[in-house]
Each structure stands twice: as structure tokens, then as C-alpha cells.
Amino acid sequence: MARTQGSHSGITGPRIRAAALRLFAQHGYAAVSMRQIAKEVGVQAGALYNYTPDKQSLLFRLMETHMRELLAAWAQEGASGDALAQLKSFVCFHIRFHMERPDAVFIAYMELRNLNEENFVGIEALRRRYEDALEQILKDGVASGCFRIPDTKIATLAVIAMLNGVMTWYRSGGRLSLEEVEGVYWEMVRKAVGG
């Protein structure tokens, strides 16, 4: 069946999301207009509304997709061994996964306040599931005497905050390779939890 006028083989949707991802990360959701997104894709602004009911849904879909990919990738990683080995897996996984998606990471952390209430609750639930995965490792390690941690909840948030800091400064091709960065951070995390 022949496509109608103007069709681009169904790739416009992904291109819209890619453009929005880049522009939202660079300038912020509120500072980017639908016209800017359309221009980057090469269509008129009205055409965007064939792919998203509104701007808010476009933001939410980007954030939800990122969080679900994160959870799926960690589940796939299938960390095994004792708590120390699992924590090392988590640290390296987190750094690697996030470094591959700097724009999505940036949006997922910076644009929470631009979500409406319903969407905010949904994203927070997904983030909570990821934090819980790390906290379970820390709890297991405390139970087995592998770690010395006064408060696993705080330690969970502290480790994630520390690891997220990588993205504010790391640039590939810089002084250190990604493997070296993973090694340095793993060493700090390992010592911080008393492993």
C-alpha cells in the first residue's frame, strides 16, 4: 500500500524524540519551543502533533523510556557473587550506562520539576526501583559482614550522587579512559562502605 504524501518511512517519530532529547538537555525543557524541535527535524511545528499530544507528553516519554531502559539494562546485567562483587558490578554498570546517554541522564535529573504531578509520580517510582536495587546490595553486604555502613539508605543516595558526578566532568578522549575512571570510583566506593 502506497504511503501518503510527505511520509518519511515512519522515522519521523524517533527523529522528533532525538531532537527533543538533545535540545531539552542543552537548553532546558521550558526554554525549547516546539518550533525549534520541528526545525531540527525538518518539518513544520504542526506536524509534531501527529506524534505527541502535547509538549509535556514528549518530555515524559523521554524520561520514562530512559528509566525503563536503565532498569532493563541492570536486570540484564545479572550481577552475581557476594555483595562486594555485586557492588563493583553496579558501580561499573552505572558509570558506563550513564556515560553512554548523557542527554537522557541530564533530562531525567533536571526536568523533574517540569513534569505534571501524575507524570512526576510515575518517574519517581521508577527511580526508586533503581535505588532499591543498590540498597539491597548494601543491605546484603551489611548482613554478611562484608560492609560497614551506619545507614544503608543514606549510603545508597550518597553512592549514586557520587557516581552521577562523573557526568559533570568526564569527556572521552581526556586524561583518563572510562576503565580508569571506573577503577578510581570503584576504589572510593569500596572504601566508603568499608568493604
Added chain:
Amino acid sequence: MARTQGSHSGITGPRIRAAALRLFAQHGYAAVSMRQIAKEVGVQAGALYNYTPDKQSLLFRLMETHMRELLAAWAQEGASGDALAQLKSFVCFHIRFHMERPDAVFIAYMELRNLNEENFVGIEALRRRYEDALEQILKDGVASGCFRIPDTKIATLAVIAMLNGVMTWYRSGGRLSLEEVEGVYWEMVRKAVGG
């Protein structure tokens, strides 16, 4: 000399900056209009331009004031003793200072991309001075054999990132007092640097 009509004893300027600080932190710079700021202060939008040449300058002033207050407060702290004692001073100071100004902290980290290039360079220089203060402590500690750190630059950024994480979850009146939080974080930082 009698004041002219509508004067409010010269307090309108501070009230504008206070309103902008709160609104920028809550909704983001790009999402807040000059009319909203004016409404919160209780004046008309045009009156704001007696106190700032434009919206961009208003943002810059808030960020610059925050960074200069941070540097001045740390200088005033006058940390002394060996590197370990100085690091403990830094950790407690950082948590305390930042918890007292959540809105300013939020803006200083989230609105960098909304600064024009000249203003961005200025804020980054101030932030760099603060990071250098911490890195010097870490370097001193490494030189005196007090710390074991493979890379003081990364450790500096990791420590600050970890400490900044406090603000994403801590609420006064919660499970832990600020002193307890400082204690938990200090313990993690101390161990992470091998002190």
C-alpha cells in the same frame, strides 16, 4: 528628604531577588516570567526594571552572590589543623552552608545553561575556586601520608557530588538531625579518602 510616590524604603530590590530566587528554584529560570516575580513582590512588571537591566542579569546576580558568599564563609571558617581535621571542617561546613540555602544551591547548579557565555565563565571561575580549596586539602593530606587518593582532582569532584546529594533528600524534622547527617557523611568521606 521625602521619598517619592510608591517608594518602599528601598527594600523592593531585596524582595525582588528573594522572589526570583524562590521562583527560579521552584519552576526554573526559563519557566518563570517577570510578571510572576512582580506579582510575588506586589509591584507591576515594569517596576522590576528599576532594579535589574534584564532577566539575565537578575539570574546572574543571584548566582554570583551565592558563590561569593560561599567562598567568603569558607574563608571565615578558617579551617586549621592537619589535613584530616581540615577535611572534616570542610565536609561539615559544606553540608551546613548548603542546607541553609537550598534555593540558591539549586539555582547555582541547575541554571548554568541559562547564563550567557560571559556570565557562565564568571560563575565557573568562582566554582573552580571553591573546588580548589577542597583539592588543596586533599593534596596536603596525600603529601603528609594522611590520605590515600589515586587522583585528587577526581576525588575532589566525587566528594562534592556526594555531599550535594544531601540536598535532594534531607528535610529538617526527618529521621536524622543535621548533626547526624554530617556524621554519616563525614564517616563515608573519611573512609573514601583512606583517612
Added chain:
DNA sequence: GTCTATAGATCGATAGAC
């Protein structure tokens, strides 16, 4: 120093042709 009023631009979203 604040007001009202407005210039001039841009926004999100929709309607209807093709």
C-alpha cells in the same frame, strides 16, 4: 519609584487543504 499601556515577538496548539 511605580504606575498604565503597549510595542513587537514568540509561544502551544488547532483547523483544514492536499
Added chain:
DNA sequence: GTCTATCGATCTATAGAC
């Protein structure tokens, strides 16, 4: 599915009265 055209709202910033 994309286009052109546009509605109605909102924005920053300015001008001039008081």
C-alpha cells in the same frame, strides 16, 4: 503525514504619566 495559516495567550522590555 505534512503543509500553511492562524487563534489566543503570554512573553520581555520600553515609554511616558504621576
